[in-house]
Amino acid sequence: MTVRFGLLGAGRIGKVHAKAVTSNSEAKLVAVADAFEKAAQDLAAAHGCEIRSIDEIEQASDIDAVIICTPTDTHADLIERFARAGKAIFCEKPIDLDVERVEECLGVVRQTNATLMVGFNRRFDPHFAAVRKAIDDGEIGDVEMVTITSRDPGAPPADYISRSGGIFRDMTIHDFDMARFLLGEDPVAVTAHASVLVDKAIGELGDYDSVSVILVTASGKQCLISNSRRATYGYDQRIEVHGSKGMVAAENQRPVSIEIANGSGYTRPPLHDFFMTRYTEAYANEITAFINAIAAGVKAAPSGEDGLIALALADAALRSVKEDRTIRV
Amino acid sequence: MTVRFGLLGAGRIGKVHAKAVTSNSEAKLVAVADAFEKAAQDLAAAHGCEIRSIDEIEQASDIDAVIICTPTDTHADLIERFARAGKAIFCEKPIDLDVERVEECLGVVRQTNATLMVGFNRRFDPHFAAVRKAIDDGEIGDVEMVTITSRDPGAPPADYISRSGGIFRDMTIHDFDMARFLLGEDPVAVTAHASVLVDKAIGELGDYDSVSVILVTASGKQCLISNSRRATYGYDQRIEVHGSKGMVAAENQRPVSIEIANGSGYTRPPLHDFFMTRYTEAYANEITAFINAIAAGVKAAPSGEDGLIALALADAALRSVKEDRTIRV
Amino acid sequence: MTVRFGLLGAGRIGKVHAKAVTSNSEAKLVAVADAFEKAAQDLAAAHGCEIRSIDEIEQASDIDAVIICTPTDTHADLIERFARAGKAIFCEKPIDLDVERVEECLGVVRQTNATLMVGFNRRFDPHFAAVRKAIDDGEIGDVEMVTITSRDPGAPPADYISRSGGIFRDMTIHDFDMARFLLGEDPVAVTAHASVLVDKAIGELGDYDSVSVILVTASGKQCLISNSRRATYGYDQRIEVHGSKGMVAAENQRPVSIEIANGSGYTRPPLHDFFMTRYTEAYANEITAFINAIAAGVKAAPSGEDGLIALALADAALRSVKEDRTIRV
Amino acid sequence: MTVRFGLLGAGRIGKVHAKAVTSNSEAKLVAVADAFEKAAQDLAAAHGCEIRSIDEIEQASDIDAVIICTPTDTHADLIERFARAGKAIFCEKPIDLDVERVEECLGVVRQTNATLMVGFNRRFDPHFAAVRKAIDDGEIGDVEMVTITSRDPGAPPADYISRSGGIFRDMTIHDFDMARFLLGEDPVAVTAHASVLVDKAIGELGDYDSVSVILVTASGKQCLISNSRRATYGYDQRIEVHGSKGMVAAENQRPVSIEIANGSGYTRPPLHDFFMTRYTEAYANEITAFINAIAAGVKAAPSGEDGLIALALADAALRSVKEDRTIRV
Structure with missing residues (x-):
């Protein structure tokens, strides 16, 4: 079976997904749509x-x-339309910035029994996936504490910030999903602290x-998240999971791994410059997983519910900051 | 000038300090006292x-x-006696488990104008000291976020736990001091979560x-602390400081740093088994710093006030857990 | 300009090069030839x-x-034919196992003024290329000593060994080319020692x-090469260059870079299993370099002469072993 | 039993050994001798x-x-005198720069049945000792190939060079001993190449x-040695042993192991500045081993014969350079 694709949105991430589809022998890219004609033409030609x-x-x-790669405010509408049209849907995160709108949208997905997968690409990073596999294989026993470090090389433009839903819904949301992916239990308490240290704008x-966040699950498992919009040394993406029998960690990735030594010491080059190069394999792997799920007729993960829960955690984190207290979820 | 020492307590840590004194050409160990005669004899003979x-x-x-290395509940009394006797005092942490008793004791120290240094040994670890030096040298710009990981190889016996004042006053207190040492500002908010995952007893x-803790300072700097009484791979002691210009980190130390590679991968031996081997240099360095401070007639650091503040943060962390909210300090 | 390609040989490495051509927007794969019809059909369909x-x-x-990916004994003939036909030629190493035959073939290339590039893929590995760039940028001053470690995960089958021309012409030849690439001077003396330690067959x-090899250049620069047909921990490929101002090294690459810690220590997974996965980027980069050279009308490197010199060094190494002495070249 | 020591030579290394003796509870430093009175007085006072x-x-x-720490040209005489006087002898390497003189001296040691240990300190480095232990424990199977890297931070003064016996007898001799320690077989062939790249003087x-050296044993095991009198990044001391089942390596040691990351990448401080700081533990451990051997009445290792064989390998290496051929030993 060949899965035949339509791509909605021919921007930066649309191009990445188009490449993943066309290099997959089980898939075919049939058509692309983009309001910006030149973008669609270029992608179609390529x-x-x-x-x-x-x-x-x-x-x-x-x-x-x-595959939905259009602006965030169109996601929920498009999911509903294509669910009703009987298409399988891969949608970039988030489904929407508003929890109620997401719930409404997921209602349509359930009614139509549509296949929906949400783009939490990090689950498909080979290194993070290997961490999860080590947990599943029992290498570290029962998971107890997770630490997630996620720092962007630099702050996005003010224009982006104002449309992003804020750092928790835009950036930490990936870590909330990763926390759930690794803890194996849903958080029941969220405490967050947030400051403006990088850019007054x-x-x-x-x-x-x-921002710093602590998540706690019903059985007392804990997750620490550390986020910053600044990392002069590149895109800092690490996870560390401690269990009853040991620890498993995924270190940062480098595009070039040489080391130069001189009187100043030993120096390795900076990390990847951002997510497009850091998560190249993850993006390809997630589309492959989507294709495989459709081909096999099984539920795709991460699901719309995964998207909803991560968003709810982001909302709770924001309330925690605003109300200066732990939020139970 | 040679500083002439009396050692109070000839137990495990007393032996470590005795060695630091006798191998320092500016110091002399004159006498040891210990209620347990055999311990005193062995140390005196050595x-x-x-x-x-x-x-x-x-x-x-x-x-x-x-140098006071007697049981915790004798510390405050001994500090007061020796302050009044005009001796310079090095006291193992904590001064007392009760904040009011510590304040009372420090009142005597102030009145008598005594020299008092509290044994937060980690400040004197060459690797952590180098982290602080990198900050002081401006290598990472303004400090923004600190992450401290501290995991013991195993849980102490129940007997110790019941006298310890609890994990925050016994274990996390070192991290509270390290946080202050690195943040360069005092925390104003403490949020802690705590679980029993290792040992039901x-x-x-x-x-x-x-336990997981977030500290926030008045200017919004943040510190994340992660503690566990379990680490199968050895004594896990790491710090990481992010600033406006970069990051500085101190990784774990190993007694033997070989690597064996075979079909299972690349394996390095475990970390140090505990603080006595991990902080050997730190213990020697802190006594040297104490001797140097006396010889130079300057104030010794960390001071009694440093001990008090770290204890107050520990109390705040415990209240945060009990009351499930952020505590302002 | 689009460079239009014919691919000779649809085997394992042919497939890799086909992918590199088709994913390059400046190139087009027009046709494939393979004596084994099924292989040609599969590649053509893909x-x-x-x-x-x-x-x-x-x-x-x-x-x-x-692009010539046919068996080694056809390389020289095909190069001559396509040189005379006016095509640009990329040929997998070696041109031939016999130095005289290579010289004869390169004579035809010169006469016809053909473009010929030889497939020493390692020059195009991003990590090794970064080592060379660091040298070119003056980061380590004048190159003095080079160490190259190259160990295969396992011995090839006897059938392959007998057609390979021996370890120096088959395996060490890559290191001879890398040595020249990094030393910036041609070796004038070759000393080699060789043993059978892995497989009596x-x-x-x-x-x-x-095998162990020392190369020395006219100015006294030295290169140490260490080769084995055994490495239980994966495909071991490292280089280290010492210069008057410092050192630059490229460490091994891992497909998955997690680390698991427990009572046995800290373990990272094995290296890549062999050259196809280790040098994925290198293969793509070398074809890109070939396309760019054609498009720009400049000489492609590594050239046929580079192939010849590496082969001559391999022959000298074998003579050094047989005659138990240093061979001047 | 307490072993009572006389120390001959109160220079730099004499001080190190004095400290090792006095901090060992099974040993006592009775007296020191030094032609330079001030040096003797200072050490005696300390x-x-x-x-x-x-x-x-x-x-x-x-x-x-x-413990003999006097100039090299007095070693053989002193060994003979103290062997005849019935004292156990620890002598810094080398016994003498002349093989015949060493053989004569060892003849006296044999006749008098004296205990003689030669100061190849590296065998007692905890990391190198752990490499040997891994081999002895069968972790890597049969040893096949050894690589030893040894680079000094800088060239010694001309005055030292002229008394040193040359780089092979002064510097590489440590690596020859280490090679024997790790190969588990004596080399039968030595090939060396040597250049002047650092300092024309x-x-x-x-x-x-x-210098670059290849050693080969009777069964075909190989050892590569790389030496330089220059390493801008500190004292470079590494070993790597490949066996039939795997590999074991000891990496370089750092006095401070922090890492600073910024836009230029990740930087760790330089290595130890030289052998006095790098091999602190090794020096203490070797004296402990000497004391233990005397106390236990067993033969001390490395023995005089170990010193002789390493010197013979150094002589062979020099002949290999002079005669431009492999030397059989």
Whole structure:
């Protein structure tokens, strides 16, 4: 079986997914849609696919699945439309910035029994996936404490900040999903502290750039998350899981791993510059997982519910900061 | 000038300090006191010093300074006695488990203008000291976020737990001091979560074995602390400081740093088995710092106030757990 | 300009190069030839190219360049044919196992003024290329001593050994090229020692499985090479260059870089299992370099002469072992 | 039993050994001798021992063992004198720069049945000793290939060079001993190449500063040695042993193991500045081993014969360079 794809959105991440589809022998990229015509043309030319409108893709009998890479505020509407159209749906996170809107949207997904997978790409990073596998294989016994470090090389532009839903919904949300992926239990308490240390403009927009979070599960497992919009040395992405029998950790990745030694010491080059290069394999692997789930007729993960829970944790973290207390979820 | 020492307590840590004194050319170990006669005899024989009672040491004109390594519940009394006797005092942490008793004791120290240094040995670890030096040298710009990981190889016996004052006052207190040492600002908010994941007996004694803490300073700097009474791979002691210009970290230390590679991968031996081997240099360095401070006639650090503040943070952390909220300090 | 390719040989490495060509927007894979029809069909289907005979490719006006991935004993003949046909040629190493035959072949290349690039893929590994760049950038001053470690995960089958030309021409030849790439001077003396330590069958075929080589240049620069047909922990590929101002090294690469810690210590997974996964990027980069050289109309490197010199060093190493003395070259 | 020591030579290494003796509860430093009176006085004052002449130490009934740290050209004479005087002898390497003189001296040691240990300190480094232990424990199967890297931070003064016997007898000799320690077989062939790349003055004295050596044993095991009188990044001391089942390596040691990350990458401080700080533990451990051997009445290792064989390998290496061929030993 070949899964036939329509791609909605031909921007930066759309291009990444298009490449993942066309290099997968079980998949075919049939058409791309983008409001910005030049973007659609370039992508279509690069991959030898058609340009169609979203309506045409919705009604197409030669398309089985869509990948939604359009702006966030269109995600929930598109998911509902394509769920009703009987297409399998991969949607970039988040489904929406509003929990109620997400719940409404997931209601439609359930009614239509649609396949929906949400783009928490980090689960598919080979190193993080290997951490999870080590846990599943019993290498560290029962999981007790998780530490997640996630620092962006630099703050995004003010324009992006104002549309992002804030650092918890935009950035920490990935760590909330990763925490759930690794803890094996849902958090029941969220405590967050947030400051503006990197860029005052972020604070003027009502957002934060430096946050610390503790998550606790019903059985007392704990997760520490450390986020910053600043890391001069590159995109800092680490996880560490402690269990009853041991510890498993995934260290940072480097594009070039040489070391130069001289009178100043031993120096290795900086980390990847950002997520597009750091998570190249993860993006390819997540589309592969989506294709495999469709081909096998099984539920795709992470699901819409996974997206919802991560968003709810982000909301709880923000309330924790605003109300200066631990939020029970 | 040679600083002449009396040692109070000839137990495990007393032996370590005796060695630091006798191998320092600016210091001399004159006498040791210990209620357990055999311990005093062995130490006196090993270092060629006298055995005296605490009273004799208090009144001795040939002793300038004392090192207090007796049980915790004797610390405050001994500090007061030796402060009044005009001796310089090095006291193992904590001064007392009760904040009011510590304040009272420090009142005597102030009145008598005594020199008092508290044994937060980690400040003197060459690796942690180098982290602090990197900060002081401006290598990472303004400090923004600190992460401290501290895991014991195993839980102490129930008997110890019940006298310890609980994990925050016994174990995390070192991290509270290290946080202050690195943040360069005092925390104003403490949020802690605590669980019993390692040993139910600890829970039955009303204590915890796994804790996560967030400290926040007035300017919004944050510190994450992760503690566990379990680490199968050895004594896990790491710090990481992020600043506006970069990051500085001190990794774990190993007694033997070989690596064996075979079909299972690359394996390095476990970490040090506990603090006595991990902090060998730190113990020697702190006594050297104490001797140097006396010789130079300057204030010794960490001071009694440093001990008090760390204890107050420990109390706040415990209240945070009990009351399930952030405590302002 | 789009460079139009014919691929000769659809085996394991042919597939790798086909992928590199088709994913390069400046290149197009027009046709593939393989004596084994099924291999040609699969590759043609995967990449949407034609199947042609070698004769047809030789005479094709719609093909600018060929990639030769056929068995070694056909390389020299094919290079001569395609040089005369006016095609640019990329040929897997070695050109031939016989120095005289290589010289003869390169004579034809010179006469026809053909573009010829030889597949010493390691020069294009991003980590090794970064080592070279550090040297070129003056980071370590004048190069003085080079150490190259190259160990295969396991011995090849006897059948391969007997056709390989022996370990020096088959395996060490890559290190000879890397030595020249890094030393910046040609070796003038070769001393080699060789043993059979891994597999007696290799010895029975007159070959060796464990070799140590010292190369010395006219100015006294030295290179140490260590090779083995055994490495239980994966494909061991390291280089280290010492210069007057410092050192630069490229460490081994791992497919998954997690670390698991427990009572036995800290364990990282094994290295890549062999060259196909270790040098994925290198293979893509070398074809890119070939395409760029054609497009720019400049000489491609490594050249046929580079192939010849590496082979001559391999021959000298073998003579050094046989005659138990240093060979001047 | 307490082993009573006389120390011959109160220079840099004499002080190190004095400290090792006085901090060992099974040993006592009775007296020191040094032609330079001030040096003897300082050492005697620091350790509370007597100053005696060499003659007095030779005839002393209260001295069981001597440590010889005098200039190299006095070693053989002193060994003979103290062997005849019935003292156990620890002598810094080398016994003499001349093989015949060493053989003569060892003849006296044999006749007198004296205990003689030669100061190849590296065998007692905890990391190198752990490598040997891993081999003995069968962790890597049969040893096949050894690589030893040894680079000094800088070239010694011309004055030292001219008395040193040349780089092979002064510096590489440690690696020859280490090779034997790890190979478990004596080398039968030595090939060396040597250049002057660091300091022309060294060449003018007839010595070299950069050498590469291959040792081969009767069964074909190989050892590569790389030496330089230059390493801008500190004292570079590494070993790596490959066997039939795996590999074991000891990496470099650092006095401070922090890491600073910023836009230029990740930087760790330089290595130890030289052997006095790098091999602190090794020096203490070797004296402990000597004391233990005397106390237990067993043969001390490394023996005089170990010193002789290492010197013979150094001579062979020099001949290999001079005659440009492999030397059989």
